[in-house]
Amino acid sequence: MSDLPREIPLSVPVVGHNERVYVDECLETGWLSTGGEFITRFEDAMCELTGARHAVACQSGTAALHVALRIAGVTSGDEVIVPSLTFIATVNPIAYLGAHPVFVGCDEYMNIEPDSVREFLESECDRAGDDVFDRNTGRRVAAILPVHVFGNPCDIESLHVIAEEWGIPLVEDAAESLGATWTAGGFAGRHAGTVGVAGCLSFNGNKIITTGGGGMILTDDEEFANHARHLTTQAKSDPIRFVHDEVGYNYRMTNVQAAIGVAQLESLPARIESKRRNHALYAGLLEDVPGIEILGIPAGTAPNYWFYSALVDADIYGLDREGLMTGLASKGIQTRPVWYPNHMQRPYRDERAYSVQRVTWFWERVLNLPCTHTLESEDIEYVCNVIRDLGGR
Ligand SMILES: Cc1ncc(COP(=O)(O)O)c(C=O)c1O
Structure with missing residues (x-):
């Protein structure tokens, strides 16, 4: 027993009554794994909340990002523009695909700075047909991956303009920003995670709602959603006869996780x-x-x-x-301090970093309460x- 006057943790999960009721329902019906009504209920509720047309429940936010980047077209040898100031789980899926991060700086809210994205593209890249190549590395720039840091929506309007101008898909890491919206500008009323070709949520234990571990891909594109569902369930083309048409993953959320998620979302x-x-x-x-x-x-x-x-x-x-x-x-x-900048992390310190001065400024000063x-x-x-x-x- 501690003799401190109080113990105040950074962020802990809070579980209510309905979590127990819904999990009990899973236990009683035997729907524990990757089938069952709570998965669809959770996905439907997420569409209703965010306005996204489709939602695909995954094992984690990291898994959601991995699959979303792959479907967005990121492949081995490509580059993805990503903020240096984010949790490393934003960056790792780029490496899982054999691609490389190009780290860019942040604005005064620690969010990706559109100007540094633009500057990188304008001064370092060339267009060739529909593609954009980094002149220094010869690699194709395959995606822009903004993050809504700590629940603050980033300057999506500027990023959207850049992404359209250069023909590069935008995939949003909305792991921390469930329920956050824009209230002004061209995307007023839209939820974080619903502007890019896909947005990825996390329901990890410390998030605003949790499923223990879990994630979700949001997208308006039906084909994207179907492909995501396929890849997250081992890419079965014939589930009875075990025929698979791609390299898939065991990334689907379980019904028990989703049952907790449905209850958490209510609050x-x-x-x-x-x-x-x-x-x-x-x-x-x-x-x-x-x-x-x-x-x-x-x-x-x-x-x-x-x-x-x-x-x-x-x-x-x-x-x-x-x-x-x-x-x-x-x-x-x-x-907890803010994350150690990714352009300084061991696995990524040889990758390109662009306009990251403000990242180190924040890194020295930020303490999360x-x-x-x-x-x-x-x-x-x-x-x-x-x-x-x-x-x-
Ligand atoms: C910004 C960011 N991206 C990605 C993730 C990865 O999510 P998960 O832990 O669900 O894999 C998290 C949270 O953990 C996060 O905070």
Whole structure:
């Protein structure tokens, strides 16, 4: 038993009554695996929520990205434009396909910066027929893979223009942004993950809703969706006689996972609302702490407020991000820095990186604060008081 006054984890799953009811239904009916009504119910509910025409439930967000990139046409020897500042699971599926990431920079909300995508294409690439080639490597640029970091929708309008201009498919990593929308511009009313040829969600344990582990491909393209369903179920052309027409994967979500997902989805609006309130509470309480700032939200968006990022200015605050993380941990408060930039990660440090200065700036300063939607205002006050006390030394 800890003798700390409080223990506040970064982000934990919260399970309600219906999760148990629906999982029991799976156990009683014997539909445990990759068949069963909850998978279709979860997919249908996701289409209804996001407005996507089709949804394909997968084992994980990583699996969803792997399949979506493959169907979008990424193949061995290609390049994919991807932000350096993201979880490595955005990048790994590019490597699974034998392709290479080209890392680009981020904007002031840590999202992929359209200008650096454009600059890379204009200054480093040539068109040849319908294709675009990186002049330096001779590789085809096969996709642009933006991420809606921590639930903030990225500048999709600019990216969409670039993607159309260059004829390169856009695949969205919407792993962290379920329920986030744009509220202004050409995509007002649209959900993150529904603008590109496909968008990929994650239901990993720390996400805004969870299925334990799981993911989903959203797309408006029926053929894309059918192909995704085929590839995620071992590409069977004759399921009885075990005839397969492609190299497929065992990537389909199970009915038990989907049962949890259906129940979790019921509380999504309430989760987002409470996360929005808590974001405002953190920002208000920390407003007068010198050297600490809660990252705001991009104009023209309604994020899902999944994660709260504090920017630590060590010179003003008196402690750097690592010092603050250690200080908070000693008071029972779990926090995490933003990801180590992918262009510096061992598997990817020889790949191309373009305009990534702001990525390292964020990497040195960002600390993510506890954000489970069930946090009480006293919990947030406690975290903010500890942050205030640790500063100014
Ligand atoms: C930005 C991002 N991309 C991809 C993933 C991969 O999702 P999963 O863990 O479900 O494979 C995650 C989450 O884990 C993520 O945060």
